[in-house]
Amino acid sequence: MATPDFIRDIRAAAGHQLLLLPGVSAIVFDDEGRVLLGRRADNGQWSTIGGIPEPGEEPADTAVREVYEETGVRCVAERVVLVEAARQSITYPNGDVCQYMDITFRCRATGGEARVNDDESLEVGWFALDALPKLSEFALFRIKQAQSDGPTWFQPSTAV
Numbered sequence: 001m002a003t004p005d006f007i008r009d010i011r012a013a014a015g016h017q018l019l020l021l022p023g024v025s026a027i028v029f030d031d032e033g034r035v036l037l038g039r040r041a042d043n044g045q046w047s048t049i050g051g052i053p054e055p056g057e058e059p060a061d062t063a064v065r066e067v068y069e070e071t072g073v074r075c076v077a078e079r080v081v082l083v084e085a086a087r088q089s090i091t092y093p094n095g096d097v098c099q100y101m102d103i104t105f106r107c108r109a110t111g112g113e114a115r116v117n118d119d120e121s122l123e124v125g126w127f128a129l130d131a132l133p134k135l136s137e138f139a140l141f142r143i144k145q146a147q148s149d150g151p152t153w154f155q156p157s158t159a160v
Helices: 005-014 059-072 137-147
Strands: 019-029 035-041 049-051 073-085 098-114 121-127
Touching: 005 019, 019 059, 019 073, 019 137, 035 049, 035 059, 035 137, 049 059, 059 073, 059 098, 059 121, 073 121, 073 137
Parallel strands: 019 098
Antiparallel strands: 019 035, 019 049, 035 121, 073 098
């Protein structure tokens, strides 16, 4: 995901230290039940579509915006699938360290053509659920939860 300007401003003062940031993931299905994925330019891995909300931006709007910006696909956010704090931080090649609080949305495609629409993806495409490329556990768990009609998933508190 490209670094938003407001994060660049924070980094100018904070340096590379750990930042806890909001993140939004979009699990987009088409009318055939296929899921939209992108192969990331930063690591070459296939993944779900996502990004960081701009200040004041609603998370569902972030999901819709990121899908269009990265893939050219228009969609609507249908429901929150899960809310989860990343268990591990990510250290980017430039030394920045981030940990994300992810809100994942199930989305429905409404138009557009799947294509590389920015410099964040090498490829984009629709995949049948029984023919997914190699994906991280992060992506697989979100796709699984998005297929369910169950309640929004969250990690129950272990605090007493």
